[in-house]
Amino acid sequence: MAELLAIEGLQAGYGATEILRGIDLAVNENEIVAVLGSNGAGKSTLNRAISGVLPPWRGTIRFEGKAIERARPSAIVAQGLIHVPEGRRIFPNMTVAENLDLGCYARARARRAENRARVFGIFPRLAERQAQSAGTLSGGEQQMLAIGRGLMAEPKLLILDEPSLGLSPKLVEELFALIQRINAQGIALLLVEQNVMQSLEVARRAYVLDNGAIVLQGSAADVRDDPDLKRAYLGM
Amino acid sequence: MLSPIILVPAVLNGLLTGAVYALVALGLTLIYGVLHIINFAHGALLTCAMFAAFFAHRLLGLDPYLAALGLTPVFFCLGYGLQRFVIGPAAHGEDRNILLVTLGLAVVIENALLYAFRADTRTINLPYGFDVVEVGPAFLSVPRVIGFGVVIAVALALWLIMRFTDTGKAIRAVAREKLGAELSGIDVAHIYAVTFGLGTACLAIAACLLLPTYYVNPHAGNAFVLIAFTIVVLGGMGSVAGALLGGLIIGVVESLSGLYLGESLGQVGIFIIFILVLLFRPSGLFGERA
Numbered sequence: 001m002a003e004l005l006a007i008e009g010l011q012a013g014y015g016a017t018e019i020l021r022g023i024d025l026a027v028n029e030n031e032i033v034a035v036l037g038s039n040g041a042g043k044s045t046l047n048r049a050i051s052g053v054l055p056p057w058r059g060t061i062r063f064e065g066k067a068i069e070r071a072r073p074s075a076i077v078a079q080g081l082i083h084v085p086e087g088r089r090i091f092p093n094m095t096v097a098e099n100l101d102l103g104c105y106a107r108a109r110a111r112r113a114e115n116r117a118r119v120f121g122i123f124p125r126l127a128e129r130q131a132q133s134a135g136t137l138s139g140g141e142q143q144m145l146a147i148g149r150g151l152m153a154e155p156k157l158l159i160l161d162e163p164s165l166g167l168s169p170k171l172v173e174e175l176f177a178l179i180q181r182i183n184a185q186g187i188a189l190l191l192v193e194q195n196v197m198q199s200l201e202v203a204r205r206a207y208v209l210d211n212g213a214i215v216l217q218g219s220a221a222d223v224r225d226d227p228d229l230k231r232a233y234l235g236m
Numbered sequence: 237m238l239s240p241i242i243l244v245p246a247v248l249n250g251l252l253t254g255a256v257y258a259l260v261a262l263g264l265t266l267i268y269g270v271l272h273i274i275n276f277a278h279g280a281l282l283t284c285a286m287f288a289a290f291f292a293h294r295l296l297g298l299d300p301y302l303a304a305l306g307l308t309p310v311f312f313c314l315g316y317g318l319q320r321f322v323i324g325p326a327a328h329g330e331d332r333n334i335l336l337v338t339l340g341l342a343v344v345i346e347n348a349l350l351y352a353f354r355a356d357t358r359t360i361n362l363p364y365g366f367d368v369v370e371v372g373p374a375f376l377s378v379p380r381v382i383g384f385g386v387v388i389a390v391a392l393a394l395w396l397i398m399r400f401t402d403t404g405k406a407i408r409a410v411a412r413e414k415l416g417a418e419l420s421g422i423d424v425a426h427i428y429a430v431t432f433g434l435g436t437a438c439l440a441i442a443a444c445l446l447l448p449t450y451y452v453n454p455h456a457g458n459a460f461v462l463i464a465f466t467i468v469v470l471g472g473m474g475s476v477a478g479a480l481l482g483g484l485i486i487g488v489v490e491s492l493s494g495l496y497l498g499e500s501l502g503q504v505g506i507f508i509i510f511i512l513v514l515l516f517r518p519s520g521l522f523g524e525r526a
Contacts, residue, residue, distance in 0.1 A: 051419055077421030089416030091409045102409050105402060106421025149420060 002029050003062075004157050004188050005050070005081070010059035010069075012049040019045040021212040022059070027157060027190055032183050034199040034220065035192045037209035043192045044086055046209070047161050050190075051083035052076045063157070078106045080156035086165065088146040092135025096126055099134050099145055103152025111154070119148040122181065140171045151182070158182065159190045164198075176202050200224045238495065245374030246491045252380040254487015255387040256445055260460045261467035261479040262391065263438035269474025270411040270431040273331055276338040277318075278464070280345035281436055282457030285311055285443030287349060290452050293360045300360075301382070304444035308437045315436025320429035349454035357453040365448050383445035390441055391480050394434070398476070407431055411474065463490075463503075466510045472523025481521060485509075 005027040013019040019042045027033045037043050048054035050061060052073040061069040063081050071079075091099050100119060104112045120127035123144045129137065134145055143163055150158055160179070164172045176198050183189055183202075193199040200206055206223040208216035216228050223229060260282060267275045285307060292303040318341070327333040367378040398404040409417040410427045418424050442460070450456070467486050471478020486506055493505025513520065 053415065053418060072423065073418045074421045074423040077419070083419050085415060085419055089413050089419065091413050091416060093412045094405070094408060098405055101402075102405055102417070102420050102422070105406060109402075153421065 003027075004029050004031075004064060005190070006060075006062045007050070008060050010046070010049060010056055010061065012045055012054055012056040012059075014045075014054075018057070019212050020049065020056075023209075023212075023214060025207055025214065027188055029156075030183070030186060030188055031205065032179065032189045032191060032203045034203035034206040035190065035209055036194075036196050036199060036206060036223075038194070041209040042212040043209055044161060045212075047083055047085070047159055047192060050076075050159065051081065074106050077153060080107065080154065081159070082150040082153050082155035082157070083159040084146050084150040084161060084163065086161040088142045090134045090137075090142055090145050090149065092133070094134055095131055096134055096137070096145060097130040099149055100126070100130075100152050103149035106153065108152065108154040112152070115152045115154065119151050122151070122178070123148050139166050140168070143167060143171075143175070147178075147182075151187075155187055157188045157190060159192065161192045162194065163191075164193060164195045172198065196229075197224070241373045242495065244372060245376075246495045247488055248371065248374045248376060249380075250488035250491030251484055252376060252384050252487070253491065254484040255384040256380075256442055256483075257460065257463050257467055257487055258480045258483020259387045259390060259438055259442040259445070261464035261471070261483050262394065262476060263435035263442075264461070264464050265468045265471065265474055265476065265479040266394075266438070267432055267435040268468065269476075270407055271319075271334070271428055273334045273338070274465075275432075275435065276335065277341040277345065278338075278435070278439070279457040279461035280342040280349075281311070281315070282439045282443060282460060283349060283452070283454060284345060284457075285440045286447060286450075286452040286456055287353065288440070289444045289447045290358055290360060293447070299362070300444040300447045304386075304441050307440040307444060311440035312433040312437040314433075316429045316433035318436070319432035320425065323432070324425055324428060346454055353454060355453060355455075357451045359451045360447060362448050377449060379445075379448035386441065386445055387480075390438065391476070394438075394476060397434075403427075403430060463506060466506055468520075469510060470513050470520055472520030475520065475522035478520055478522035 003026055007023055007025040010020055010023040011018060023046060035043055035046065045054065049056045052068065052071055056069050059069065060067060063079055068076050091102065100116055101112060104115060108115055125141060126144055126148055129141065134142065137145060147163065164175055167175060172195065179189060179191065179202055191199055191203060200220045200223060203220045205218065206220050207214050208223065208229060216223055216226060264275060264278050288307055289300050289303050292298040293300060323334055323337050326337045364378055368375040369378055369381060398408060406417065406422045406427050407430065409422060410424055414424060463486060467479055467482040470486065471482030489505045489509055490502045494502030497504060
């Protein structure tokens with residue numbers, strides 16, 4: 001199976017504070033990979049470094065073989081690596097349809113209409129509300145919109161940062177089913193979650209991040225059964 | 237109470253003056269709405285544009301309205317370049333740095349103009365400069381009526397750009413959600429520069445509309461920017477519709493307070509409005525509540 005994303009020796013931080021202390025991580029084509037870890041472990045920093053928002057200090061990030069660690073966020077999006085950020089970051093002052101259209105800004109612009117139809121197929125709720133201002137959507141709908149906006153760019157790899165945050169248990173259930181449906185369309189996913197057990201159910205492989213380093217990795221089943229998981233994750 | 241024969245012309249003239257104020261304010265509010273900074277170089281750039289229009293007439297014999305067609309893209313590029321290659325890199329991502337950089341730019345531009353052209357006040361003579369058109373009881377200056385029409389057209393064009401083009405949508409997206417825009421593949425540095433370019437292009441048009449009836453000297457732009465700032469606060473910081481309506485209101489207020497208090501005190505009304513807005517509706521007419 002071909003490697004889609006390959007990260008080696010990644011170090012990054014803010015100011016003089018090092019957050020990521022040398023990360024090695026890979027995502028293969030068509031794979032769901034979970035990155036687990038408690039608050040402050042460095043998960044969001046890792047995502048920001050991958051998507052180019054936070055330029056890394058050292059290390060390499062390759063996407064489809066091409067080095068992207070010095071690329072601008074817009075160039076990374078144009079290559080098909082899409083990051084759906086924590087907190088959704090939708091455009092509240094614009095309609096649902098406009099939000100989706102902007103997902104095609106850097107990529108797949110010619111197939112905007114087809115992609116919109118595909119996203120509406122996955123999220124019929126968004127189709128009903130396309131003329132509504134995005135800021136008036138419920139939290140769950142906003143999460144759907146954020147993911148839908150990411151799908152508009154025809155991602156090869158979709159990074160979902162804490163997608164279940166703030167959703168009701170029923171919506172979380174739906175979300176994980178949806179993640180599998182997206183993956184079934186041939187899209188690889190990097191799922192960054194605090195929701196350990198459900199993430200391990202859908203993922204093929206998993207990494208556990210603690211204090212800016214990877215402390216545990218392997219197949220999802222191995223990670224789930226590893227006695228170190230509880231210790232690393234819950235500090236027990 | 238004054239009779240309608242005096243009042244109606246005062247209001248109409250106020251609207252005409254207010255339209256040009258609105259155009260200057262439109263550029264200021266656009267830049268504020270997206271970059272979240274007050275562009276202190278706005279006045280100096282307006283002065284630059286007025287000199288450009290002046291010399292386009294003096295040296296090339298171009299009518300200011302014709303010159304606008306050329307100066308608008310030139311000033312768009314100037315604004316784009318300033319933000320992309322001077323203000324953006326010099327600011328290192330900190331808003332208060334941007335503020336200081338634009339203030340510094342204003343000082344540099346004004347003094348360069350003073351050095352090149354001295355403090356002399358210049359005007360141009362156009363055959364239609366003093367033409368008037370009769371509307372009911374009022375005699376309105378033809379150049380200012382044309383100016384009013386152009387401002388309405390520019391505001392409409394700007395609204396269409398913001399509403400329907402991809403670049404316009406990207407500008408609105410960056411204004412409210414920078415990180416989300418970046419992660420959607422929008423090049424934020426480019427959008428900042430485009431916005432700054434649009435704001436500066438508004439000044440080029442305003443300068444060409446002013447020149448047939450107004451003078452130019454190295455400080456000419458400043459008077460407009462102080463008023464434009466009042467309009468931006470009145471209309472709501474960052475609101476395009478607010479700038480347009482606010483500009484018209486301020487124009488009428490200036491004209492009426494000139495009528496009641498005497499011409500030399502005309503601007504008192506503007507600043508009374510400014511203080512009242514700050515006291516009772518600090519978010520402005522169309523501003524979003526904080």
